[in-house]
Amino acid sequence: MKTVNQLTVKLNPKGQITIPWQIRQQLGIHRGDELGIRVEDTQMVIFPKPNHPIEAVFGILKAKVSVTLEEMETAIRHRAANRDRN
Template structure:
């Protein structure tokens, strides 16, 4: 077990040393979970799940139209991209 230390800022943010970020494959925006037991805290990265991994867990009484879901997602992404573009002008 390695001992690696970090620093807590006045805003409660934690600095994770570069060697630890690299070892865990962490990058900006990744989420962490804090597991607390007694007076100890364990920090673990939240595993990213692909939609393809989650599909088997989705249940519905109605048939799920994946093509319609893709179409809606594409429309929403287009709206978001357009609104982002207008904000930058």
């Protein structure tokens, strides 16, 4: 696939731009995808965000029981001690 280096777009009255299809195709982005934006010196950089960043999946695997921090630390120490014996 040919790399698109630079195209010109216009800012509409709502402050929006349309990302040309060549760039969307090159980056594999589609309607509804999240994009990041940052300013570097005097330039604006727009980049595709990962489809499933850790923040999006955090909390999906809920524990079946509540565990305190102390219980977790005890379990870790116990596991480490058992591993050292083997």
